[in-house]
Amino acid sequence: MFSSLSIVHLSVLVLAPMAILSVLFLIFVMVRYRREETSPEWIEARQYADAKGLSQEQWLTLSAMLKRFATAGPFEAITYRHEFDRCVRDQMNAIKEMAPREKMGEALREIREALELATVPEGARWSSTLDLEEKQTVKARPVEQDSSPMHEFYIKHVNDAFFYLTPRHSDIMKEMPVGSRHVIHACHPGDARYEVIAEVADARESPAQVVFGHVFEIKRLQARAHERSAYTLPTPVDMFVVPEENAHDPLPWLYNNDPMSQGTGTFMNLSAGGYAAMLHAAPPPNRAYARVTVTLGREDFPPFTVFSRIVGTVALAENRTLVRAAFVDITPRQKEAIERYVQQTLQQEQEDQTAPEGA
Structure with missing residues (x-):
């Protein structure tokens, strides 16, 4: 009997302090989280998220991630893309199963888009495949x-x-x-x-x-090896698809064969190395080349046609495609003329930007 009571008393003496410590720890965590959420930086972050249209569920997902993984303040983490990316990386590393990772990935992408952190400006550098x-x-x-x-x-x-x-x-x-x-x-x-x-x-x-x-x-x-400038002029586009056996030396084949299709496009920018253009067609297949006409608006340099290799495509709505292409048979004189055009255009843009208002 005495032995049994001793065991009970001993258990109480051991477990009671542990229970008290657990309750105190829980209270500490709750107070800390409450203090965090009512601090000026958290209030600022929440107001910013509300202004961007985040729902209550999205805010709970976002704030939980920030509390675990943000190394900067919460406002910095949701306004600077690199800070946000760092939190996302750590959040994903903490989830091992495929389905929960996909679900969290979709939720965070929606939050990223709402916070306007999804798009990298043209010309800015990528930092990860999130871009x-x-x-x-x-x-x-x-x-x-x-x-x-x-x-x-x-x-x-x-x-x-x-x-x-x-x-x-x-x-x-x-x-x-x-x-x-x-x-x-x-x-x-x-x-x-x-x-x-x-x-x-x-x-x-x-x-x-x-x-x-x-x-x-x-x-x-x-x-980019060459400077480029805006260049928004229409052009006929003759599209060729070079057979695989001719891919190592495409020019003889291009000069002696008819195009696969003919259409139109609009240049978006131009450099001595190539161009970007909007095609009014679906994305071309692999090993595609385009014959386009470049017009520089100079009386001493008439429009000229040139072959180009399609190096990148982005499919857009309404059966349009943004293509990037590199010239493959441009002559030194044509290249020099484009370089002069680009320099003059960039200089004019700079003068327009620095001109006083109302001038």
Whole structure:
């Protein structure tokens, strides 16, 4: 009897302090969180989120992430893209299962868009694959196949957990099992070409789709070699698709064959190396070349036609496509004329910006 009472008393003596400590810790956490949410910086962050139209559910998701992972203040974390990206990275690393990661990725992408942190300005540098844009084309190959050609993919969807690629040719799916690593090249308009090495998180059929986790180590490969300027003139566009056996030396084939299709487009910008243009057509297939007409508005330099290789496409609504292209048979004299045009245009833009108002 005495032994039994001793055990009971001993248990009470041990467990009671533990229970008291647990309650005190819970009170401490609640007070801390309450103090955080009523601090000036949290009030400012909440007001900003409300102004951007975040719902109560979105705010709860966002604030929970910030409390766990933000290294800066909450307002900085929701107004500076790099701070927000850092929180997203840590949040995703804390979730291991595919379905919860996708769900959180969709929720955070909606929050990112509401906070206007989803779009990287043209010319600004990418910092991770979170900056990829839907409807772009990218190229990829397995890491270990250095000499293999890169295959073309279409960015079907991007959320804050994954990016989803649809291959132009579905038979490439057999080279992309879950866990395999791939070199991916993507172009950011107005800036450069980027390279990442990403791992396949999931491979899906019907429709064929490869899911990659985001990569935060991104390599900037190639900056723009030529200055460019705005150039908004219409042009006829003759589209050619070079056979694979002629891809290594396309010009003889281009000079001796008829176009696959003929249409129109509008230049968006121009440089001595190439251009961006809006085509009134669906995205062209792989190995596409366009013959366009460049008009510089000079009496001493008449309009000229030139072949260009399509290096990037973005599908848009209403059957339109934004293309980036590099000239492949431009002459030195034509290149010099474009460079002069670009310099004059940029100089005029600068003068217009510095001119006093009302002048």
